[in-house]
Amino acid sequence: MTALSDPRGAAAGNLELAAAATLKPIEDVAGAMGLGPHLIEHYGRGVAKIDLAAIDELADRPRAKYVLVTAVTPTPFGEGKTTTTVGLGQGLNRLGHRATISVRQPSMGPALGIKGGGAGGGQSQVVPMERMNLHLTGDLHAVGAAHNQLAAMVDNHLHRGSPSGLDPAEVGWRRVLDVNDRALRHIVTGLGARTDGPLRETGFDITAASEVMATLALTTSLRDLRARLGRIVVGYTGDGEPVTAEALHAAGAMTVLLREALKPNLLQTMENTPALVHCGPFGNIATGNSSVVADLIGIRSGDYLVTEAGFAADMGAERFFNLKCRASGLVPDAAVVVATVRALKAHSGRHRLVAGRPLPPELLEECPDDVHAGAVNLHAQLAVLRRHGVTPVVAINAFPADHPSELAAVREIAEAAGVRSAVSTHFVHGGAGALELAEAVAEAAAESSEFTFLYPSGATLRDKIAAIATEVYGADGVDYAPAAARALESHQVHGYGDLGVCVAKTHLSVSADPARKGAPTGWRLPVREVRLAAGAGFVYPICGDITTMPGLGSTPAAEAIDIDDHGRTIGLF
Structure with missing residues (x-):
């Protein structure tokens, strides 16, 4: 070899x-x-x-x-x-x-x-x-299996006439895979015969970006995991009401897949x-x-x-x-x-x-x-x-x-x-x-210390985001795109105001612009979208372009990985 x-x-x-x-x-x-x-x-x-x-x-x-x-x-x-x-x-x-x-x-x-x-x-x-x-x-594969089982049940629910009223255009639950594959970022499912499922646009994220992974990381017990998985919101009805994994009777099977x-x-x-x-x-x-x-x-x-x-x-x-x-x-x-x-x-x-x-x-x-x-x-x-x-x-x-x-x-x-x-x-x-x-x-x-949270859990979502932007990032304030402002208000109205906030932004700068080094001042945090991760227990404002399915570079590390004549892995770094 x-x-x-x-x-x-x-x-x-x-x-x-x-x-x-x-x-x-x-x-x-x-x-x-x-x-x-x-x-x-x-x-x-x-x-x-x-x-x-x-x-x-x-x-x-x-x-x-x-x-x-x-x-x-x-x-x-x-x-x-x-x-x-x-x-x-x-x-x-x-x-x-x-x-x-x-x-x-x-x-x-x-x-x-x-x-x-x-x-x-x-x-x-x-x-x-x-x-x-x-x-x-095999933990990452278990997360992928649980996540994709829910995705399959979402599409089956739509195929059966959507008894919950889940609007196909409002489904936010994508699929996941633990592989860097840019070709899967945006796809169309349901091609073929009518029995092959609903035709709709969707995509894949890398497994680490799954809400199931974040939920698993923050849970405290098997019982807590079961409850959190049930709270996952997969999409919304035409009237803007959230539809959960519990409503689709999917959370039980997901918990079983994640037990180990x-x-x-x-x-x-x-x-x-x-x-x-x-x-x-x-x-x-x-x-x-x-x-x-x-x-x-x-x-x-x-x-x-x-x-x-x-x-x-x-x-x-x-x-x-x-x-x-x-x-x-x-x-x-x-x-x-x-x-x-x-x-x-x-x-x-x-x-x-x-x-x-x-x-x-x-x-x-x-x-x-x-x-x-x-x-x-x-x-x-x-x-x-x-x-x-x-x-x-x-x-x-x-x-x-x-x-x-x-x-x-x-x-x-x-x-x-x-x-x-x-x-x-x-x-x-x-x-x-x-x-x-x-x-x-x-x-x-x-040494003695007095740990303190940045914001109280009872603060509004807007106040929590503002605290992170101004006190941690050094921004002068927060600017919301119209769609982000509407989503934020909807999350607050539907009882998610007590959740934490996890700002999604570039990791290459304290600001939202990866090109700005040091500790930039004189800028405002631009929020283009606000998504809900109810199972994990937070909302995440998205600032800038965040890719949740990485691509491979011109020389992927996989090219150097192999097995030698003794069956030993080589080339991994």
């Missing part, structure tokens, strides 16, 4: 390093968390599911310190939140603490597309790496730190956080629970605070903001980075002034944490091309802001490279 060569060179080393890791028996990893064998269901070597009975069994144990890992506004390459999360967990364990990490399950589509895997990197990875990135225990997927997955890091891997909501339109049930188990499993939130603090951390923390009842003790020299230099506005292309040579030249010029973005992200009463720590994720003067510049920025900082080399050195960061986080988490 001839394997494909990997054009990414050293990036392929992630898989090789992960394959060389010495895994502990998964029951030993569970035992370190205080989980007995009766709570563990094996899924092959190095992977298990945890029975939800663990939540009640661990309830009387001490609560761990809860640490969130977030970041500055990322470049198209990402700044290493997962790698930092893994490295920090390993570093805390090296200091003698019992740490568990909780991360999202990677979507297979981006892993085979341009982004690559989501297991971390270098000496700070979750293993088995290829299992985590490709299928794992609701159990968190247990893996380990390269240094055998327990790793909870569960759920992967799309970061642009959903929470971008791992599951509540995983954290309810992890919070009673040791001294520290380290979790991460997608994208920067203005997106992932804000949603973690105001959506996930409301659902779980847990509040953080500290938060880590991952910053890289390249990201801060990009936020100076003097460099242009393009996904899939090498870093521009001038960005790699020594220039602390560029780092200081981009510091405004780091300050904006720190302000988000402080607004919520959470103590921040700046993790300076060091790359080989970084110059000592530039790393020192990031330290100076953090010191001037009155924030702890640490240079971390966890990618190269694993937990040993994260000891300084682990010490800083332990100090921050030991």
